[in-house]
Amino acid sequence: MEFLSQLDPLLKMFWYVALPASVIFVIQTIVTFVGMDNSDGAVADFDSNLDGDAGVPFQLFSFRNLINFLLGFGWGGISFYGLFPQKSIVVVLSLLAGIALIVIFFYVMKQMNRLNENNTTRAAEAVGKTAEVYLMIPASGGGMGKVLVSIKGSMHELSAVSRGEAIPSGSLVKVKGMESDEILVVEKI
Numbered sequence: 001m002e003f004l005s006q007l008d009p010l011l012k013m014f015w016y017v018a019l020p021a022s023v024i025f026v027i028q029t030i031v032t033f034v035g036m037d038n039s040d041g042a043v044a045d046f047d048s049n050l051d052g053d054a055g056v057p058f059q060l061f062s063f064r065n066l067i068n069f070l071l072g073f074g075w076g077g078i079s080f081y082g083l084f085p086q087k088s089i090v091v092v093l094s095l096l097a098g099i100a101l102i103v104i105f106f107y108v109m110k111q112m113n114r115l116n117e118n119n120t121t122r123a124a125e126a127v128g129k130t131a132e133v134y135l136m137i138p139a140s141g142g143g144m145g146k147v148l149v150s151i152k153g154s155m156h157e158l159s160a161v162s163r164g165e166a167i168p169s170g171s172l173v174k175v176k177g178m179e180s181d182e183i184l185v186v187e188k189i
Contacts, residue, residue, distance in 0.1 A: 018074025072101030
């Protein structure tokens with residue numbers, strides 16, 4: 001660390017911020033990938049009750065965000081130091097780099113939280129939709145057929161019964177309700 005003693009005080013400050021923040025960031029990253037980190041920044045480092053924060057998956061004021069800010073601020077300052085003669089511009093750009101790193105972190109976390117969505121399909125979601133008969137549906141009480149119905153943008157083959165007449169393959173039907181957890185009640189359109 002002898003090279004730091006000969007630097008301008010502002011550049012030295014950027015190095016003193018960037019090096020520890022980098023070490024802590026690497027440790028946080030390793031801990032996260034190993035699975036020892038049980039939070040994604042969702043727990044604030046302070047005790048507060050923020051009104052209107054229901055459903056927010058992460059907080060602005062967390063240790064992880066502090067490290068992200070300091071990482072962007074320190075390395076941004078080191079990077080911009082030689083490019084601009086006015087040191088105030090370097091400080092402002094460094095602050096913007098720190099904020100940009102927090103914004104990038106929020107965006108990445110938002111995208112990762114989308115992976116947590118429950119995309120399992122329940123047959124009840126087909127009620128009210130139009131379907132196509134895949135296997136003939138016998139008349140009321142005569143057994144089950146199959147229909148193809150689009151749920152959440154993908155086609156699903158589900159069992160169906162008719163309360164009235166038999167419905168041939170290829171016919172369009174309206175899903176009117178459920179007979180059990182997995183059997184649709186349909187009516188010819």
